Amino acid sequence: MLQQLGVFHVHDLCPPLLFDLWKATGELDAHLWFPEIGDMEQYLADLETLIANLLDIWGLIDPERILVKGKLPTLPHLPDDVRRFGPAILGGWWKNAEGIYIRAGSRVRAFLKSNKELQCRLGWSEKSSLECSTVKLESLVKRRHTTWISMVSADFPIAEPAPGGALWVVCKSVVAQSGDDNHSPQAGHISKIIAQERDGKPTTALILVETFIVSDLKDRHLNMPILLPAERGMALEIMLEFNAQHNCFTCDCAMESVPILQERIVTDRTKQKVKHSPESRFVLNMHALHNAHSVWEVLPRSLSSPVPYLQDRRASHTRFAEQLRITSAKRAATRAKTQETRTQNKLKKATMASAQVKQHAENVAQSGNEMDDDEGMDIAEAE
Numbered sequence: 001m002l003q004q005l006g007v008f009h010v011h012d013l014c015p016p017l018l019f020d021l022w023k024a025t026g027e028l029d030a031h032l033w034f035p036e037i038g039d040m041e042q043y044l045a046d047l048e049t050l051i052a053n054l055l056d057i058w059g060l061i062d063p064e065r066i067l068v069k070g071k072l073p074t075l076p077h078l079p080d081d082v083r084r085f086g087p088a089i090l091g092g093w094w095k096n097a098e099g100i101y102i103r104a105g106s107r108v109r110a111f112l113k114s115n116k117e118l119q120c121r122l123g124w125s126e127k128s129s130l131e132c133s134t135v136k137l138e139s140l141v142k143r144r145h146t147t148w149i150s151m152v153s154a155d156f157p158i159a160e161p162a163p164g165g166a167l168w169v170v171c172k173s174v175v176a177q178s179g180d181d182n183h184s185p186q187a188g189h190i191s192k193i194i195a196q197e198r199d200g201k202p203t204t205a206l207i208l209v210e211t212f213i214v215s216d217l218k219d220r221h222l223n224m225p226i227l228l229p230a231e232r233g234m235a236l237e238i239m240l241e242f243n244a245q246h247n248c249f250t251c252d253c254a255m256e257s258v259p260i261l262q263e264r265i266v267t268d269r270t271k272q273k274v275k276h277s278p279e280s281r282f283v284l285n286m287h288a289l290h291n292a293h294s295v296w297e298v299l300p301r302s303l304s305s306p307v308p309y310l311q312d313r314r315a316s317h318t319r320f321a322e323q324l325r326i327t328s329a330k331r332a333a334t335r336a337k338t339q340e341t342r343t344q345n346k347l348k349k350a351t352m353a354s355a356q357v358k359q360h361a362e363n364v365a366q367s368g369n370e371m372d373d374d375e376g377m378d379i380a381e382a383e
């Protein structure tokens with residue numbers, strides 16, 4: 001779970017190569033959590049690039065880690081496994097050779113249904129219980145009926161739907177549609193969901209959004225699509241939910257101390273918190289697991305396609321191998337020396353212990369002789 005947001009927190013705390021490793025790991029992780037694969041060949045090609053990127057960065061950091069770190073040597077086999085068994089996570093769908101969607105057996109799916117943690121990570125829910133595009137009203141306690149002018153006009157340049165004069169309430173949520181959409185998709189932030197109410201049920205629901213333009217170029221620092229603010233308006237449908245993060249690096253957001261609350265009471269203790277600049281610049285979080293496959297499908301290939309980290313892989317791998325031969329020999333010599341020192345120390349300890357035992361035995365024997373002499377003297381005196 002940490003991997004989804006880790007890159008936003010470590011960006012100025014670790015060296016550039018380690019930061020690149022965080023990015024490569026986040027991108028690969030999100031790809032591995034695809035529950036559906038539409039274009040298997042495209043997916044596998046991307047997966048191979050993402051795995052190659054991760055291993056190449058490990059190679060630049062320390063090639064030996066690829067050999068000794070448990071999961072890394074198994075990664076290159078993953079594309080073959082996915083081709084044979086489908087998505088790397090359990091219960092996913094993929095197209096077979098005839099173009100028909102198939103999925104894992106019932107027992108594998110049953111495991112997903114019974115594993116709440118896995119469901120939570122995937123944002124998975126029973127589709128049958130949610131009807132797309134329906135809205136849910138706020139609780140009766142929170143529900144306030146307001147006119148269009150005070151509810152909308154101040155923030156959104158939208159004319160009141162005819163006939164005017166109706167009262168509106170704020171809604172709690174809207175169900176996104178997970179299927180195909182006929183409209184061209186646009187990124188946006190839901191500001192408000194409002195509806196008219198009749199007999200305790202919502203009617204004429206509207207979704208007010210701040211729309212964003214997805215830039216053609218990726219953010220170079222985070223390697224993620226940039227979201228630029230566009231306008232305020234009304235959404236026709238909510239297609240899918242995605243995660244966006246403020247681009248603190250570009251906006252140069254600072255840290256500030258804020259008091260820690262304990263049982264809703266302000267304490268003297270403080271903690272560090274990011275104070276975001278008012279600049280409305282965001283990035284589309286490509287490390288988020290929820291809906292990663294849908295985001296990947298909606299984005300143009302120029303933004304979703306992974307770029308090879310090394311252009312000269314062959315030459316780099318030769319360098320890694322040369323480096324590995326030298327460092328392995330050095331490390332083997334160090335290990336042998338450490339082992340020899342340990343053996344000598346053990347031998348020294350054993351010798352010392354043996355000498356102590358011998359000395360103790362001699363002392364006991366000596367004190368025994370002295371006692372015998374004393375006893376003899378007492379007997380002699382008694383006689």
Ligand SMILES: [Zn+2]
Binds near residue numbers: 246247251274275
């Ligand atoms: Zn920020």
